[in-house]
Amino acid sequence: MKAVVFEEHGGVDVLQYKDVAEPSLGPNDVLIKVKASGCNYNDIWARRGLPGMRVLLPHISGSDAAGEVVGVGSEVADIKAGDEVLVYPGLSCRTCQFCANGQDTFCRQYKIWGFQTGPLDGGQAEFAKVPAFNIVPKPQGLAWEEAGSLALVLLTAWRMLVGRARIQAGDLVLIWGAAGGLGTMAIQICRVFGARPIAVASSAEKLEFCSKLGAEHLINRKKQDVSEEIRKITDRRGVDVVFEHVGNATWAQSVASLKWGGTLVTCGATSGFEAPTDLRFLWNKQMNFLGSHMGNKTDLLEGLRWMESGHIKPVVSHAFPLRETGTAQTLMENNEVMGKIALVPEA
Ligand SMILES: [Zn+2]
Incomplete structure (x- = not known):
């Protein structure tokens, strides 16, 4: 073969x-x-x-x-x-x-x-x-x-948001790489649960695409300061959940964008594994940092159910x-x- x-x-x-x-x-x-x-x-x-x-x-x-x-x-x-x-x-x-x-x-x-x-x-x-x-x-x-x-992006994003971060209706969710394989799944999973996706991508064309998939807010990381935009969108409160898979290049802005008591969930680090964290923010703001790896077969089957019904494309x-x-x-x-x-x- x-x-x-x-x-x-x-x-x-x-x-x-x-x-x-x-x-x-x-x-x-x-x-x-x-x-x-x-x-x-x-x-x-x-x-x-x-x-x-x-x-x-x-x-x-x-x-x-x-x-x-x-x-x-x-x-x-x-x-x-x-x-x-x-x-x-x-x-x-x-x-x-x-x-x-x-x-x-x-x-x-x-x-x-x-x-x-x-x-x-x-x-x-x-x-x-x-x-x-x-x-x-x-x-x-x-x-x-x-x-x-x-399969891989659907089950990974499903486990991150549903199994680990436990997104809920109304949650504002910051999604890095929103136009990519994981991001496009994350936007749509948020919508299934009534959460409100904020898409971050590197071009107007990609953001337009994210908007069609259901992103409620759009941030162009090449032209805008992400954590500054998040402050505006959330009236300085910060997001409920950050969907991370970039690592070194985005970590500081991810942490700065989280609300007090917010949850950051990560499944990877395409830009590098070193992600310095000032621990004072972790304890003072009582943040949750969660790791997530791939997903179980049940995560895939659950996600596919929503794909079969047309809610996730x-x-x-x-x-x-x-x-x-x-x-x-x-x-x-x-x-x-x-x-x-x-x-x-x-x-
Ligand atoms: Zn086993």
Whole structure:
């Protein structure tokens, strides 16, 4: 099968579009013919190489995929060839206390499929194999490009806002990177719960797009001071919740924008992990700083319910042939994407 593979770390030039062996099925596995996969920042981290994390080489990235089932292992009962499915990208042991309780992300063996797995193994290929537990029916009415690129951002944003920050009707929520994959989900999840999203993005075009998705206030971070704008919008009170995934470049403004007793929830740090905090603000203002990592299968299923009803829409700005994965990653690295990029294997 054709796949996008890298055998060493580096720039997009290490990505090779080439033939590799099809994955072989274990008794509890499902093989899908990939109709579309998604791009995530994880793909770029893995390709560049991350200090403290060993990427198993050769590596196929891709933590999102949707397609048609073409094979099932001998122990798989409820899934059959021809089923249209997408992948829940969290792999865990399925037997520990946390897994038994639906808290997949607390499992000591939790791994992100296509990122921490390998050698090979991710969704950016013609065929992909995952355990039957990780198969989810594709919501009707979604295009393959949509179904194949939504899971990771939907479940991550769902867990951050619903499971961790516990957003409520009326909450003002500051959303960094609001036009990106996570941000577009965050805006729409806020609306489902009656919360009031404040979108931060880097251009008027991106903010216009956020407005159409339901953002109530728009801040252009290139032209405006974010915490100053937040003071105006909230009449100096500060926001109830900050949705963080940028880290070093935004942390100080995130903290400055929070109300007394407000909640900051973060799932990543694309601009750097060092985020100095003056602890006096943390205790005096009695803020809540919450970490969030991926999401449980139930987070994805809950989010998909709202997608099926049309309250949350997948947002795909580009679809590229699988062989052009490098172009897709460059667009992401240059911050030129709104929503998601889908990758489509050749028919
Ligand atoms: Zn477990």
